[in-house]
Amino acid sequence: MRYKIVIDSCGELIERWKEDPAIERASLTLTVDEEDIVDDESFDQAYFLKRVAESPNCPKSSCPSPERYMEAYDCEADHVYAVTLSSELSGSYNSAVLGRNLLLESQPEKKIHIFNSRSASVGETLIALKIEECESKDMEFEDIVREVDAYIESQNTYFVLESLETLRKNGRLSNLKAFVATALKIKPVMGATPEGTIIQLDQARGINKALMKMVDYIVERSADSADRILGISHCNCRERAEIVRDAILKRIPVKDVVLLDTAGVSSMYANDGGIIVVI
Template sequence: MDYKVIVDSCGELTEEMKVSGHFETASLSIDVDEYHIVDDESFNQQEFLRIVAASPNCPKSSCPSPERYMEGFRCDAERVYAVTLSSELSGSYNSAVLGKNLYHEEYGEKDIHVFNSKSASIGETLIALKIAECEEAGMDFAEVIRTVEDYIESQHTYFVLESLETLRKNGRLSGLKAVVATALNIKPVMGSTPKGEICQLGQARGIKKALGKMVEEVVKNAENPSEKTLAISHCNCKERALWVKDLILEKIKPKDVIVLDTAGISSMYASDGGVIVVI
């Protein structure tokens, strides 16, 4: 095998990615009260949402260890890439870089590159697919890195959540002006900055209007959509995600569309009813 892509488990893998043999997940884990949940194939979203709803405490996540990444890099593939959550939101990127350094100390030279997605969830998925596309096109290692880094710079992440409570309690909204009163049912439209931090793009009363506003942002900022894949992930609200997809497709025509259910870490942050869009 020429290449392998390790995606931390905040990034969802499609069924095709799982069976291709080129992609691997480095699992984060989540602790809620006495429950320790590993974000892997065993993750049960319904059970997880039930546990979180019943707990007065905020779930806490832990990123993969440097040793876990090092073991992932130790494989038959000549070139190995890692794609991690935004370094502004998680220690996963630093952990992967440490894992790469450990690998070089232990086993010597190898082509390994760690990409900071500056995104999360399905944004990581798209970056992993972009790496595969570059590899399949026969690019050399340096060219893959250059092309994918450019792609990351051009990528936009948007989301609307039913509740920002988990993000707030875990300190992921630092630097953001106080988010408006939930009593008014005001839903902020959120996005990522070029650095990979979370910012507020707008707000609306009620989830449907907020999603509509998010779609406006997606359409307004979409550059060369016909060359891009539109990706949507959702936490336990498929109909809502498909409605958003249809709204977007009325306005722009991307080359492909992916809709996935959130895995563990994304479910933790998106909370029940959250929708994430990346293009």
């Protein structure tokens, strides 16, 4: 096997990857109150969203251990890559780096690189697709790392949330601000900085207006869109995701579209009805 890609479970898997030995998921664990839910193929989104809605506490996540990453890297592949959610949001990146260091102690010749996505969700998916594309061209390992790093630098991440409850519960939004925003049906348009932190770009009254404002930002900031893949993930709202996709495609060309339902960690961040777009 020429290469292997390890993706933490904040990144969604496209269907063909689920049976591909070159792709491996490193699962995070989600905790709601005292219940641990592993974010793997057994994840039940409907059950998780119900538990989150019922709980007064904020759901939490714990990243894969360094030993879990080390186990994933210990394979016959010539080139090994890991793709993790933003190091600003989780310890998954640091854990992946520690796992590499552990394996290199016994296999110093092994070629392993860890990509900090500076994004999440479908952003990680698109990075893994970029690695695949580079590997299909038989590029050298060092050249692939440089090209994928440049791709990550050029990515833009946007999202709109139906509910502000998770932000309120984890202390990112005051109870008063969350109450006022909910009462007035104000929906924030969010994005990610180049460093991978979350910022508010704009806001609108009502989810549909917020989504169209997000589309405006995407169109304005996607000058080279014809050469890029548009990634959209949604939390339990495929029809809404399709509306966003169609609105974008009416205004700019793209190379391809990936539309996926959120896995566990992304469902925790996006909450029921959330939309995440990466291009």
